[in-house]
Amino acid sequence: MIKKADIALFFLLLAAGLVVSFASLSADTGDKVLITVSGETYGTYDLSKDQTIHVSHDGHTNNITIKDGSVSMSYSDCANQVCVHTGAISQTKDSIVCLPNRVMVEIIDSKAGGDVDVISG
Amino acid sequence: MSSQADRSYALRTKKMALSAILAALAMILSYVEAMVPMPVPIPGIKLGLANLVILLAIYRLGFKYALAINCIRIFVTGLLFTGVFGILYSLAGGLLSLLVMYLLYRTEIFSMVGASMAGGVAHNLGQLLTACLIMSNIRLMSYFAVLLFAGMGSGILMGIVAWLVCQRLPHLKI
Numbered sequence: 001m002i003k004k005a006d007i008a009l010f011f012l013l014l015a016a017g018l019v020v021s022f023a024s025l026s027a028d029t030g031d032k033v034l035i036t037v038s039g040e041t042y043g044t045y046d047l048s049k050d051q052t053i054h055v056s057h058d059g060h061t062n063n064i065t066i067k068d069g070s071v072s073m074s075y076s077d078c079a080n081q082v083c084v085h086t087g088a089i090s091q092t093k094d095s096i097v098c099l100p101n102r103v104m105v106e107i108i109d110s111k112a113g114g115d116v117d118v119i120s121g
Numbered sequence: 122m123s124s125q126a127d128r129s130y131a132l133r134t135k136k137m138a139l140s141a142i143l144a145a146l147a148m149i150l151s152y153v154e155a156m157v158p159m160p161v162p163i164p165g166i167k168l169g170l171a172n173l174v175i176l177l178a179i180y181r182l183g184f185k186y187a188l189a190i191n192c193i194r195i196f197v198t199g200l201l202f203t204g205v206f207g208i209l210y211s212l213a214g215g216l217l218s219l220l221v222m223y224l225l226y227r228t229e230i231f232s233m234v235g236a237s238m239a240g241g242v243a244h245n246l247g248q249l250l251t252a253c254l255i256m257s258n259i260r261l262m263s264y265f266a267v268l269l270f271a272g273m274g275s276g277i278l279m280g281i282v283a284w285l286v287c288q289r290l291p292h293l294k295i
Contacts, residue, residue, distance in 0.1 A: 001284055005228075006235030013242055013273055021266040039257025093263060097256070100206070104258055 030092040030107035033071050035064060038102045047071070047090075047107065060101040071105055073098065140178070140186045147174040147194040155202065166271040169241055169279050175219060176237055176283040184223050191215050209255070210248050217247035233287065234280035241276025242269055 035042040037057045045053060047069055055062040062083070063075035070090035073083040076098050083098035089107060096105040150170035157168065171194055178187035195215050199208030222240035225231045231239075245268035253261045 001232055002234055003230060003232045005230040006232050006238070009231065009235050009239060010273070010277075013238070013269065017266055017269040017273070020269065036256075036258065095261075095263070097252075097261065099252060099256070102256060104256060 029090070030109040032108050032110045033064075033066055034106045034108045036104045036106070042103075044108075055103055057101065057103070060103075062098055062101055062103045064096075064105055071096070071107065073105065076101060076103075136182055136186060140182060140190055143174050143178055143182075144190045144193040144197075147171040147190060148198050150174060151194060151198045152202070166268070167275065169244065169275045172218070172237065172240060172244070172276075172279045173283050173286065175215075176222060176233060176240070176279070177286065179219070179223055179226050179236075180233065180283075180287065187219060187223070191219050206255075210251050213247040213251040214244040215247075218244035232280070233284045234277055237280025237283060238273050238276035241272035241274075241279070243272075245269065245272040 031047050033045040033047050035045070035053065035055060037055060042055060042057075043053065045051065045066060047066060050067050051065075052074065053064045053066070055064065061075070061077050062073060065072050065074040067088075070088040072088040073086065073096050076083050078098055078100035080100065083096050083101075083103070086096045089096060089105070092107050092109055094107060098104070148171075150173065154168055154170045174194075175187055175191050178190050182190075192215075195208060195211040199205070199211060203211070218240040221243040222236045225236040225239055246265070249261060249265055249268055
């Protein structure tokens with residue numbers, strides 16, 4: 001039932017997965033929180049300053065809480081609540097995504113220019 | 122009319138009826154899957170039960186029928202349960218995975234398990250690319266590693282199940 005080509009493909013995909021993992025594991029500690037809504041910048045906030053940001057967009061509400069150097073989605077009115085369950089993030093490789101409301105929270109390093117890391121699939 | 126033409130009509134009717142049954146089965150499996158909670162809160166990690174049906178359709182009915190079954194499943198379950206955005210995600214994943222599985226099937230050097238594994242990865246890649254487009258953000262690709270392994274896992278699992286089903290349904294051959 002299993003053929004040689006299957007096993008070759010298995011290891012190929014495994015290798016590809018490991019390469020992608022290592023590429024996306026280059027984490028840094030950031031200092032700013034970037035909130036984007038529908039791909040547009042909503043605002044940039046200091047990671048060291050505790051606060052709660054209310055994001056209202058197209059009738060949707062998301063609350064983003066910055067506390068003790070980490071960020072979490074404390075409230076979202078979306079159906080699946082995946083973003084709320086993501087928990088707190090504190091490193092540049094991390095992000096919180098709310099697909100239904102199209103809200104994304106990222107941590108950036110303003111000293112490094114805050115550039116996005118592009119991973120080619 | 123010759124009896125040969127009659128036979129080809131009968132075959133087409135048989136294939137069409139089987140496609141309708143498989144489309145219904147795929148929809149039910151999509152629905153059942155939506156009710157099974159996944160242990161990790163990452164969107165896109167799922168069993169892919171409907172993929173079983175699509176895999177069987179590719180191997181036993183052909184590409185055209187598999188495509189029709191997949192599209193019917195996506196649009197009907199989308200309209201019933203997930204909405205327009207759900208349809209977009211499902212279409213991207215479903216069509217890419219169907220294409221990859223069909224191509225691997227055509228090479229004839231892969232088994233159902235291999236085709237299903239690649240299909241699972243292709244499905245997740247298609248959905249992730251759609252998410253990147255909708256969110257206009259390439260950073261979402263950092264989820265790709267996780268989704269790649271998840272796609273491999275569920276793909277292998279569903280491939281084995283599809284193979285077992287094929288063994289037990291030899292008369293399904295058309």
